[in-house]
Amino acid sequence: MSILEIRDLTTAFQTGSGQITAIENVNLDLAEGEILGVVGESGSGKSVTALTVMGLLPRPPARILSGTVRFGGEDLLRLSDSRMQRIRGPGIAMVFQEPMTSLNPVFPIGEQIMETIRAHENLSQKDVFARAVEMLEKVGIPSASTRMADYPHQLSGGQRQRVMIAIALACRPRVLIADEPTTALDVTIQAQILDLLMDLRDELGMAIMIITHNMGVIAETADRVAVMYAGRVVEEAPVARMFDGPLHPYTTGLLECVPSLADDRERLVAIPGTLPEPSRRPPGCRFAPRCSKVIAACRETLPPLESYGTDHRAACIRASEWAAA
Amino acid sequence: MTTLIEATGVTKHFPVRTGGFLRRTITPLRAVENVGLRVETGETLGLVGESGCGKSTLGRLLIRLIPTTAGQVLFDGTDITTLGHRDLREARKSMQIIFQDPYGALNPRMTVEDIVMEPLFIHGAKRSAETRASVANMLSMVGLPSRALERFPHEFSGGQRQRIGIARALILRPRFVVCDEPVSALDVSVQAQIVNLLRDLQRELGLTYLFIAHDLAVVKHISDRVAVMYLGKIVEVAEKRELYATPLHPYTQALIAAVPVDHPSRRARGRAERQRLDGDIPSPMHPPSGCRFHTRCPHVMPICREQEPPVTEPTPGRNVACHLHS
Numbered sequence: 001m002s003i004l005e006i007r008d009l010t011t012a013f014q015t016g017s018g019q020i021t022a023i024e025n026v027n028l029d030l031a032e033g034e035i036l037g038v039v040g041e042s043g044s045g046k047s048v049t050a051l052t053v054m055g056l057l058p059r060p061p062a063r064i065l066s067g068t069v070r071f072g073g074e075d076l077l078r079l080s081d082s083r084m085q086r087i088r089g090p091g092i093a094m095v096f097q098e099p100m101t102s103l104n105p106v107f108p109i110g111e112q113i114m115e116t117i118r119a120h121e122n123l124s125q126k127d128v129f130a131r132a133v134e135m136l137e138k139v140g141i142p143s144a145s146t147r148m149a150d151y152p153h154q155l156s157g158g159q160r161q162r163v164m165i166a167i168a169l170a171c172r173p174r175v176l177i178a179d180e181p182t183t184a185l186d187v188t189i190q191a192q193i194l195d196l197l198m199d200l201r202d203e204l205g206m207a208i209m210i211i212t213h214n215m216g217v218i219a220e221t222a223d224r225v226a227v228m229y230a231g232r233v234v235e236e237a238p239v240a241r242m243f244d245g246p247l248h249p250y251t252t253g254l255l256e257c258v259p260s261l262a263d264d265r266e267r268l269v270a271i272p273g274t275l276p277e278p279s280r281r282p283p284g285c286r287f288a289p290r291c292s293k294v295i296a297a298c299r300e301t302l303p304p305l306e307s308y309g310t311d312h313r314a315a316c317i318r319a320s321e322w323a324a325a
Numbered sequence: 326m327t328t329l330i331e332a333t334g335v336t337k338h339f340p341v342r343t344g345g346f347l348r349r350t351i352t353p354l355r356a357v358e359n360v361g362l363r364v365e366t367g368e369t370l371g372l373v374g375e376s377g378c379g380k381s382t383l384g385r386l387l388i389r390l391i392p393t394t395a396g397q398v399l400f401d402g403t404d405i406t407t408l409g410h411r412d413l414r415e416a417r418k419s420m421q422i423i424f425q426d427p428y429g430a431l432n433p434r435m436t437v438e439d440i441v442m443e444p445l446f447i448h449g450a451k452r453s454a455e456t457r458a459s460v461a462n463m464l465s466m467v468g469l470p471s472r473a474l475e476r477f478p479h480e481f482s483g484g485q486r487q488r489i490g491i492a493r494a495l496i497l498r499p500r501f502v503v504c505d506e507p508v509s510a511l512d513v514s515v516q517a518q519i520v521n522l523l524r525d526l527q528r529e530l531g532l533t534y535l536f537i538a539h540d541l542a543v544v545k546h547i548s549d550r551v552a553v554m555y556l557g558k559i560v561e562v563a564e565k566r567e568l569y570a571t572p573l574h575p576y577t578q579a580l581i582a583a584v585p586v587d588h589p590s591r592r593a594r595g596r597a598e599r600q601r602l603d604g605d606i607p608s609p610m611h612p613p614s615g616c617r618f619h620t621r622c623p624h625v626m627p628i629c630r631e632q633e634p635p636v637t638e639p640t641p642g643r644n645v646a647c648h649l650h651s
Contacts, residue, residue, distance in 0.1 A: 041513060156605040156606075157376075158605055159605065186376055186539060187375070187539065187580060187584055188375065188580065188602040190585075191582075191602075194585070213512070213513055214513075214585065215513075216586065216587065217585055218589075219585060219586050219587060219589045220585045239589045240590065243590075253514060257513060257514055258513055258517070259517075259520075259546035260587035261541065261542050261584055262587055264566075267521055267524070268520055268521055270514070270518040270520075271515075271517070274483075274515060275512065
């Protein structure tokens with residue numbers, strides 16, 4: 001049962017030099033209690049997808065050209081601002097990459113958590129305070145009730161990210177979107193935050209969409225994975241199938257190009273070239289110019305996302321060959 | 326194998342003003358404290374540690390990009406910390422650095438040709454057919470087309486800009502190159518290109534690298550030996566396979582255990598084995614007494630709080646600073 005259903009979503013930006021399509025025909029589903037990993041590199045459109053869902057893109061310059069985002073029987077894209085305001089928080093909450101810039105530097109962290117609770121729930125001041133302390137404890141901030149008065153600059157990067165998660169969880173959301181939640185953090189702190197997200201999912205039954213460029217983060221946390229490239233979902237599968245039998249050459253490349261602690265290869269298998277800029281995307285398959293398996297037909301038509309067995313989808317015209325291999 | 330760089334007792338304190346307006350005091354930020362390190366000719370020494378541990382500062386001290394507070398750094402037998410201006414300039418030809426941020430490290434108003442040629446000018450060369458040819462040759466070595474010469478940095482992607490930065494560092498044919506997080510700002514699909522390029526150039530030109538990074542897998546891939554740093558101190562140095570297979574220092578163990586697994590099937594094991602390292606790195610302005618890691622160490626003993634552990638050599642070529650091994 002999907003709790004969040006993204007269909008055919010296309011978002012564009014108006015720029016000085018014309019309209020640029022950031023994401024195209026994106027379809028994603030998030031099931032109750034599931035962790036969906038969305039993986040892609042810069043410019044793949046993964047953050048734009050999240051921000052569109054959250055209704056956080058300023059319009060203009062952003063324009064939603066098509067699609068629906070179904071959550072709890074409603075299409076979020078057609079809600080009024082005030083209705084959407086009420087969904088953000090208790091319905092869907094988001095954690096951003098930069099814990100430094102996402103917190104307000106002139107308010108104590110406790111105040112920032114309580115502000116969120118007050119905006120959505122009618123509780124006494126005492127209960128609001130108690131809930132905020134509970135949230136800080138839940139995300140592992142020691143001596144939470146005294147730390148409520150701390151300002152963001154008094155916290156370390158890992159603690160700030162914990163506070164961001166506490167704010168996002170303050171209204172007990174059903175869906176949490178975490179956009180590169182550990183990218184700015186060191187590995188030991190990253191491990192703490194990933195463990196925390198998984199504990200919270202187990203404990204609160206939230207669905208989590210975790211957006212990352214790091215295949216390791218996917219391997220650690222996700223139940224299902226969607227790979228995005230140049231604004232489109234190119235492959236989607238349960239996490240083990242994605243790692244064992246990827247059907248899109250870009251996914252294969254992503255898995256091979258990062259060194260792991262286990263391997264002892266002399267050379268890394270690099271993906272040649274660079275990501276195309278949104279204004280200069282090639283016709284046909286977006287990955288064709290960098291693909292080692294490219295054939296003439298790839299450059300002509302944009303391959304649609306097609307199913308290969310249950311719950312495995314890929315957008316590559318040669319995918320059936322890789323599936324048979 | 327001969328030693329190219331030998332650092333002993335290298336220390337760097339940055340003065341930091343603290344306190345209010347009336348009670349202003351200067352507290353030293355102890356970025357690097359009494360570090361000894363050798364880099365052998367032709368090897369890649371990896372240097373890992375979390376942000377704020379002093380790894381970039383140490384890299385800069387080894388090539389005297391910033392002055393040391395104490396200690397000496399021998400480059401091929403010469404102490405570079407005491408060199409006069411003229412000798413230092415001469416020595417700098419042999420040691421170069423590649424920076425992390427390919428966007429901030431290149432002057433946006435200069436063409437690629439001028440950027441790569443600038444080190445030659447600084448060391449007395451004039452623009453000539455010969456210098457232009459060597460710049461063009463360098464660009465092709467780093468995999469950039471010759472039409473890149475007249476272009477400006479903004480016309481290039483992050484990976485290509487890093488190639489320009491590498492060309493600039495190598496144009497003087499240095500012997501020692503400090504690579505300071507050279508791939509961490511790049512997209513993962515591009516990282517591998519740059520890592521492979523750095524290895525190829527090392528073989529072709531006989532370079533010695535200090536490779537600074539926080540990504541343990543990349544460091545393992547490119548290095549021969551790896552040094553682990555925590556709060557201004559080197560806690561362990563070993564040949565890379567030894568270090569990753571049997572880390573001796575509890576901090577090295579925790580760091581390796583924190584690396585995400587490479588396949589979801591290893592996930593359960595990864596979580597069970599993970600020694601969660603609680604808390605954060607303490608402030609380098611007030612480092613803990615004794616062993617600096619004792620506030621987070623799962624194996625802490627009373628002695629760790631009082632005495633700094635000596636550097637020992639449990640097996641030949643391997644160093645660790647931990648009371649468990651002394």
